Amino acid sequence: MLDLKYLQNNFEEVAKSLKNKKVDESLLKKLSDLFLNLKKEKANLEELQAFQNKFSKELSTAQDKENLKKQLSENKEKISIQNKKVDEILANLEEIAHSIPNIPDKCVPVGEDENDNVELKKVLTPPSFDFTPKEHFELGEKLNWLDFVRGVKISQSRFCILKNEGALLNRALINYMIDFNMKRGFNLINVPFLVNSKTMFGTGQLPKFKDDMYKVEDEDLYLISTSEIPVTNFYSDEILSSENLPIKMTCYSACFRKEAGSAGRDTRGIIRQHQFEKVELVSITKPEQSNSVFEEMLNCASDLLSSLGLAHRHLMLCTGDLGFSAAKTVDLEVWLPGQNKYREISSVSNCQDFQARRAKIRYKNDKGKNEFVHTLNGSSLAVGRTLVAIMENYQDDKGNIHIPDVLRKYF
Structure with missing residues (x-):
């Protein structure tokens, strides 16, 4: 706020x-x-x-x-x-x-929409193929990794069941991401997937995005759309010690979104689902630390992609594409050969004191005064989209998927 x-x-x-x-x-x-x-x-x-x-x-x-x-x-x-x-x-x-978004940071480029986002750099070179690469849903159905028909049968559209090596690869990615982030100094935390409205308000999901949330009938509980929500609010209504900052956390969770505004977009495959999994980074810092921690989080997510051999690019979001709570955001977009384009796989955002003011997260500064912290969050990474990226980038002409070396020990 x-x-x-x-x-x-x-x-x-x-x-x-x-x-x-x-x-x-x-x-x-x-x-x-x-x-x-x-x-x-x-x-x-x-x-x-x-x-x-x-x-x-x-x-x-x-x-x-x-x-x-x-x-x-x-x-x-x-x-x-x-x-x-x-x-x-x-x-x-x-x-x-309560419904007014955060003020964009001065470094954020002014623009109308995603077309005005600014590419900062590319990392790694996309692979070349001597055949036409397939999209992940073609590969997944042929290998019996993805079952869309039964996902719709037991739930509805935009649900999918992972099977066999697809389910194993998904699990391997989660474990690898958590291990990678912990080695970079982020402490593992495990949180509820259901939170109350006060928690939703603290990170900015309520009241603005009420229609995108799944609510439990007759209870003050919502399914989380990202683990940023419970992890950031872990310290709501608290005054933290200056010497304990920054606090850096990583968390795995399932995420639930109605995708109310995405009718007709990514209707095939698992790019845009009502339920998906993510490994998140969340940091709570003093104001003077937040820019350096932002770069640390961005590098962590980017290096994770590089370790998997996945070509990607960094995009600074313009004012018109910036999220509600974010003062600045850099998206990481991974190369998908089947679509022949880069697609978002991570967003790293500095919310400055916007969420802290809503959630009442403060610290005692050097002068003994209570001051709002800065909060930051970033996907590291969206698990389903990373699965998609590996399937499309590591396919061969027979439709088989080769597993990146760093993941093999997890099988």
């Missing part, structure tokens, strides 16, 4: 940044009007309080005590009414602020 005081004091500058992030101008106009109204009503309140303070002191020496006492009593009632007015405006401001 944005700092309302900062937003009020720097409204024009922040509004310009939020417009670049596609925040509706009518919402910004409503915010502006509320701030002006708040300023006016606060001034009225201060005037009433000043009267009360001044004449309360003079009551004992006043010539007409009864009249002044009556005026003070009436003024006290006005103060009560005025306080309620100010509180109502503040409540309205806070409610709107």
Whole structure:
């Protein structure tokens, strides 16, 4: 959540940044009007309080005590009414602020959508084939690794069952990713896949993305869409010690998304599923540490792809493509020969103090004052998409899949 005081004091500058992030101008106009109204009503309140303070002191020496006492009593009632007015405006401001995204970092390029994202670099060279490479779903069905028909039968569309060596490869990837991340200094944590609405609010999924979440009927529980949600909120409502920061964690989880806005996209295969698996990186840092930890997390995910021999590229997301809670994001896109293009496999984001403010995660700084931490998250990696990438990049002309050397010990 944005700092309302900062937003009020720097409204024009922040509004310009939020417009670049596609925040509706009518919402910004409503915010502006509320701030002006708040300023006016606060001034009225201060005037009433000043009267009360001044004449309360003079009551004992006043010539007409009864009249002044009556005026003070009436003024006290006005103060009560005025306080309620100010509180109502503040409540309205806070409610709107819950749906306002984070301000883009100054380094983020201004742009409309994914077409304006900026390629930072390419890592490794895509493989060349002397045959036409197949897409993963063709390979998976032929090898009896992927069962889409039974996935739909027992659930619905956008569900798939992994079988045989496909299921083994999926498991190997999870174990390898966790081991890789732990060697890079990220501590393993295992969390619930069901969380309450307060936790969902803390990382920004609620109220904005309520329609994308699976909710348990008649209970305050939601299936997580990423383990970033419970892992970040592990420290909600806490004041951390400065010497314990940064805290760096890795976590495996299943993830659940309705994919409400993706009708017609990636309808074949396992690129976009309602249930998928991910190994996540989450860091909690002091503000001055967050940029260096961001690079550390990005390098960890990129090096993981390189260790699997998968060509990929780094993309800095523009303002129009930036996520709700993120101040800046770099996507990693892996090369898929079957599609003949790069596809997203990881997003590494610095949310700065946006989530910390919502989840109330603070630390005691060197001056002994409580200050909001910075939170960061990144996929390392989306397991299903990594499975897809290995299938397509390691296929041969007979439709067999060769297992990368680093994964063989996990079989």
